[in-house]
Amino acid sequence: MARAIVGSAVVVREKYYWPDAQLNIWTIIMLAAAGTILGVNAQFMTIQNQMREGTPWILPYGVTVGALTILFIIVEMILIAQRKLLPGIMMLLSFILLVLFLTGAVGTGIQLFGKAAINSRCNTYVFNRKEYGPTIQTLAFLQQQNICQCWQAVFAFWIIGAVFFIWMMVIASQVNNNAYE
16 A cells, blocks of 8 residues: 655644633632522522422523533633643633623623512512511521522622633633743
């Protein structure tokens, strides 16, 4: 069997140096944000189902985006372990997730402060009263308080996640320009 050499290609593999501390902090914060968004929205979907109420679109959206973010972080960690984390991939996926997080922040903000006005209802009916003692009313009050605080936490983590995706795009851009050599 004869071989003919038609041409040859030279493969040049460029090394990218990621700042370890910044990457670790980013990963931990984003895992917290994605886990909170995923968990709280899943809990709210369970509550809506148990109450036989309709589920607002923002709840399954939050579960989906939270799961996608966790999947993104797992892929990032695998690529880090193989030393194949490319800045272009991080910029592209961070931008896509940034858009999803901004949409989640707007959707949750509409639920909290818009027509449904969950935040004003929480202020009126939950935060302006206190229950004490081993009664069913105290337990109900604590659950209502938890639900109100979960809405606020999800809204905050949508915003935190969006800010941290912008930060990742900046870091990836600097890594691409070899600023960390």
